[in-house]
Structure formats: structure tokens, C-alpha cells
Amino acid sequence: MNDRRSLLFGAGLLTRLGSIGRVAAAGSRLAARRLLGRSGEMDAQIGEILAGEFDRMKGAAMKLGQVLSYFDGILPLDAAIALRSLQLGATQLPADEVVALIEAELGKSPMQLFDAFDMAPVASASIGQVHRAQLEGRPLAVKIQYPGIAERLRNDVRHLNRLASLATFGSIADGRAITDDLGEQLLLECDYHAEAAAQTTLRSAFADTPAVRTPAVIAKRSSGRVLTTEWADGRGYYEFANHASHADKAAAAQILLQVAMRSFFEFGFANVDPHPGNYVFAGDGTVTFLDFGCVRKFSRQYVENERTVARCVLDDRREAFEAAVIASGIVADSQSFDFDMHWRTIRLQYAPYCQDEFCFTTDYLTQMMTLSGFSNRNLRRLNIRPEWIWHQRLVWGLHAVLAQMGAEGHFQSLLRDILNRPGQAISIVSTSGQQPGAVVVADTNRVTATIEHEQINPSRGHIHSSAACAG
8 A cells, every 4th residue: 555545544653753753853944044044945845745744644634734824923934825725735545545435435336326427536635525526407516534544533633632641730721622622623523413503503694695605415425424415616815815806805794794703703613724725815805715624513601701891902991801701711710811912912812803993813823822822811811711702713724714814894893793692502513424415403592404405406606716715
């Protein structure tokens, strides 16, 4: 078995250890160059080495590489640009394995299941790869999961668990509980039944928002490791960010923020993986949202506590902030906690929503990282819980996406309107164990989400795509 296939199937331990060593060496070189104040072509070359190794390793390693590619300020710019190739990936599953996996999952070959099926994937990422297909005149995206990737992720989580206790030593945070939760979420991404339900729920939740599009799931061509949806067409993130007009980017920023903030504050669930590969921008101003493997449910109590904190900041009510923060549970010891520093930190996080107009920039992200970094005396005094980590990933990730776009606009009224909306209970139902073609219903107070399972109706209109996310 060659290196590519052994990595995909979770074998090739020596090869994987070699990749880890090369990643560590490349990272050390970048760090040394930054300390010496050096930049230039060598950064791009090292970035290409990192991209190649992350792509071969897949799993959690590739997810880390994707985050590094779009979060300005962590890596030198040329290195981060080189890592952008991870949004589509390069290492692919061989065609014979594609056929075998689809046959094992759906009982027939792709040639029998679809009118047309392109064996060359259009995207390959950390957990699976995406192929174009067609059925009854309708263009589709078929995402298939790499064999053995679930076990790969379990191994990654076991390694993280070994480091978690050391990383949180002397802190109130329970490192093992955090990595256990991370592992559970990562493994959930390997359950395409759960992803299908989450995608359909969000599609239904935003059905009354014309600017938001979510491809329909085709359940009769889906399973636990194969997910078939409508195809989404439009410009990918970087093409849009580099060439769209100021007005178009401002409008797109409003849509991205609306979906993220409503998902969290109104519905209590959110896609907490807002990276550039998850968006397609159409010429009519609509944005299509892709990849719902990393959807996180938040408790209503957590959401309401965060709503109270947000209102204190937006209304500049410093006198009420301390009680709101204590009620949120983030404070381990109120006697030693520096509430003034925390006020400055959260004020900066909500800066885009505290003024009439705001422009997301790299400098803004750098300020956030500096104030939230090791110089923050509260860092080891926080009662960090898994929900808080996922919420921060949503906020920081979205702000990073908007910063690379240079998005500018009036965001204060948007968030105030969302904070004033009543919370709605919403359940994302796992479909694990269901047979292909089964109807999936999310039981909620507000939405009923049903996966299309019998008729494919071309008259509903197509969402084509020049970009697809493999998850």
C-alpha cells in the first residue's frame, strides 16, 4: 500500500510520525525567522511544506492547517497563503476505493446510482472529498468519507488527552473534559447522518431569509459516510474577497454575521467552523453555506448568560458587567479575577458592534490576540468550559474571515436586533442508523426540517458550485 493510501486508511505509522516531525521542524523554522525579523520567499516555501504534510495527515492536523491559513497574524503572510491550498486539498482517495466505499454504503456503484459521476474530486479535505454528480437533470455534490478517518481522529484525541492535563496544570480548567468534548465533536463530524440533519435544520431555519442559501440534502443517495446534496455555484471566498466591490463585501458580511449570530443567540446552535471554504458567493448577492459537520448545540442557560454580557457591553454598562460575568460561570475566583481587564477584553471582542461603522482588519485581530494572550492575567483564572471554547471559535473564526475580506459596515443595529429576538428551542436530530431514503425531522418550537427523500424536483431551481467543501 503506497504512502497516500496508508495515510488515508490510518496505517503507515512511521510515515505519519515522519510527517509530524517535518511539521514540527517547519514550524520551528518559521518561529525562528519571525524572531530574527526575516520574511520573504522562504516563508512561502516553508508554508508549502506545511501544507503538503497537513494534507497527507488529514484529520485534526489538516483542520489545524486550515485555521492557520485564514487567521491573519499567527503565521507570516506568505506561509498562510501557501496553506490556503488546504481549503480544497490535494491528496485524494483512489478511484477504486471511491467505488468500493459507495457500494458498501449505498449498495450500488456510483455509475448505477447517478446519471453522471466524476471520479476526480473537486475538493478533498480533512475528513472526506467531494465529487460532482448528476441525477435526473440536477447537479449534485457527493461527499464521501475517507476510510479509517474516524479511528485516525480517535488517535489524535488520545494524543491530545495526554497533553491536556499538562497544558492546564495550575488552572481551574479541566483539560481532560475539554479534550473529551473536542473529541466527541470531531467524531460527530464523521457521522454524515448527523450532518445531514444539521444542514436541513439550518436550511429550514433560514428559509425566510432569501439572501441565505443552504443546499438541500438528497437522503436517498446519502448514508453515514456518503452525503449527497445540491451543488452550489458561485465565487469561492478568496476570489470574492479579492475582486468583489466594497458594497458587495459589506452586504456579504451582513449575511455571514446574521447567520452566525442568529444561530447562536436565537436558536442555540451554530456552525462553529466558519472558515473560507464554507461559503459560496453568487452574483445575485446570496451566500450559500456549506459543510455542517461541526454544528454545536449550546444550552439555553449559556446563551442567555452570553446575551446579558453582550448587552452590558453594547450599552456600556460597566456597573452591571461584573455580576453578568460571574453569572456566566467563567470566573473561577471573583476575589483574584481582574474584571477591568476582562471588560477591556470583551469590549474589544464586541468592538464591531459598539460603534456606528466598523472595518474588520488584520490589526484588529492582532489587538484581540495580544489582549487575550499570555499577557492577560486572567488567562489561568478562567473557568473554561467546552461551550465557551466553541463559542469563542465561532466568534474569532468569523472575525478572521471578515478581516481577510476587509469587510466594513454598520453592524451595531444588526446585533442589537438579534439580541432582542426571543430564543427558540431547536433540536438537531442525529440520523445515525437510519436507512438511505429515510425522512429526518428536527423537532423544534419553530422549525420542522425534513430531508428530501423521494422526488428530485428540478423546478425548484439549482444551486450550482465552483467551490465545494469536503469537511
